[in-house]
Amino acid sequence: MRRCIKIENRKRNQTLSIRLTDSEKSAIYKMSKKAQLTLTEYILKSSLKSEIKVVDLQPLLVELKRIGNNLNQITRKINRGAFNSYNFSEMIAMQRKIYDAIIKLSEEK
Incomplete structure (x- = not known):
C-alpha cells in the first residue's frame, strides 16, 4: 500500500x-x-x-516639546523686559540628559 x-x-x-x-x-x-x-x-x-530593539520615542518627543515651549516662554519674558538675567543651568542640564539619551539610542541601532 x-x-x-x-x-x-x-x-x-x-x-x-x-x-x-x-x-x-x-x-x-x-x-x-x-x-x-x-x-x-x-x-x-x-x-x-538577531534582536531588533524597538524604542518608543514618544516620551522623549513630548519632553522635547515641553522644553521648546518653556524656551519660548522664557524668550518672550526676556524680550518684554520681565527680567534681565536667569540661571539656565538646570535647563541646560536637562537638555544634556535628553541629548545624551538620543545619542545612546542612535548608537544602539
Missing part, C-alpha cells in the same frame, strides 16, 4: 515571500554558502538570533 504524505504533517509547511534586489539576494546567498547553511537555515538563524 502506498503512503501519501500530507502537507500538514511536514515540519515546515509555511512559506514567506520577500522582495529583494539582485544584489541583496546575491549577498544573502553568498553568506549562506560561506556559513555552510542552506538558504532557509541561514535566514532562520539570522532572523531568529
